[in-house]
Amino acid sequence: MITKNKTQVSLKNYFxxxxxxxxxxxxxxxxxxxxxxxxxxxxxVKKILAKKNKDNKVIIIGNGGSASIASHIAxxxxxxxxxxxxxxxxxxxxxxLSNDLGYxxxxxxxxxxxxxxxxxxxxxxxxxxxxxxxxxxxxxxRKGCFLxxxxxxxxxxxxxxxGDLNFYLPSGSYGFVEIAHLAICHCIADKVIEKxx
Numbered sequence: 775m776i777t778k779n780k781t782q783v784s785l786k787n788y789f790x791x792x793x794x795x796x797x798x799x800x801x802x803x804x805x806x807x808x809x810x811x812x813x814x815x816x817x818x819v820k821k822i823l824a825k826k827n828k829d830n831k832v833i834i835i836g837n838g839g840s841a842s843i844a845s846h847i848a849x850x851x852x853x854x855x856x857x858x859x860x861x862x863x864x865x866x867x868x869x870x871l872s873n874d875l876g877y878x879x880x881x882x883x884x885x886x887x888x889x890x891x892x893x894x895x896x897x898x899x900x901x902x903x904x905x906x907x908x909x910x911x912x913x914x915x916r917k918g919c920f921l922x923x924x925x926x927x928x929x930x931x932x933x934x935x936x937g938d939l940n941f942y943l944p945s946g947s948y949g950f951v952e953i954a955h956l957a958i959c960h961c962i963a964d965k966v967i968e969k970x971x
Contacts, residue, residue, distance in 0.1 A: 795950045796957070800942045802934070814939055815958070819965040821920055822857060825892055831858035833889060833919075834959075835881045835910055836898035839952045840924075843898055847959040855966040860888075881910035891918030896959065898924045900951045902931025902942075911936045924958060926951030 801814040809817075822832060832851050834844035844861040851859035862868070862884045871880045889895070895914040899907040902925030911933065914921055923937035926945050934940045943954040 792950055792953065795943060795945055795954060798944050799954060799958070800944065802940045802942070804938050806935070809939070814941070815961055815965065818922060818939060818962050819969065822851075822855075822894060822962070822966050823969055825894055825920070826857050828892060829858075830890070830892040830894065831860060832894045832896065833885065833914075834859065834861050834896040834898070835907060837904055837906065839948065840898040840900060840955065843952065843956045843959060844896070846956070847896070847963055850960070850963040851966070855963055855970055857966060878905040878909055881906050882913045885910050885913045885917065885919075889914055889917045889919055893917070893919045894922065895919045896922045896924065897933060897937070898955055898959075899931075899933050900925065900948055900955075901927045902933035903927075904933075908932060908936070924955045926954070 799811055801809045801811055803809060825832075832848070834848050836842075836844045841861070841863050845863055848859040848861045851857040862881055867884070868880050871883055875883060885895070893914075895911065897907050897911045897914075902923070911921055911923065915936070921937040921939075923933045923940045925931050925933045925940070926943040929942070929944060934942050941955070941958050943951050945951050945954075
């Protein structure tokens with residue numbers, strides 16, 4: 775009789791747990807009313823397509839792994855979806871603003887200078903507690919941007935209360951949260967690409 779080796783079992787458990795996480799994604803609006811994931815995704819897609827035709831842009835921010843998601847998705851929006859999109863991940867910009875203003879303002883200052891009413895901001899933070907992300911979201915709201923947040927970890931993290939739409943994964947695993955955030959953003963980008971064909 776052949777038995778599964780422990781590695782195969784542990785990998786299967788990992789991917790089953792990851793799959794289960796996708797069913798646990800929660801979305802709320804600015805009034806903390808829970809929305810269906812499909813409805814929320816389609817609302818974002820519709821908003822992006824409407825803003826694209828008014829010369830608005832998509833801005834995506836995040837730290838570390840979330841910065842990689844921001845760069846990846848901004849590139850897909852720009853190249854494949856033909857939607858103006860940007861991040862603030864240039865090392866010269868980050869080090870300059872960190873040195874002169876402090877790291878808590880590396881996204882807030884560019885948003886202050888470049889964002890305009892009607893732009894869309896994706897604010898990504900696994901913990902939902904990154905000071906620079908929170909500062910940036912507050913500035914984006916002040917400027918009249920439509921705000922989409924993606925967070926994980928604690929259910930009551932501060933970022934989850936700030937968006938017009940808030941995507942939340944109830945997991946303490948960086949890997950699961952980041953994979954879910956990338957999948958959500960990719961789904962949105964792919965749906966925008968489909969609509970643009």
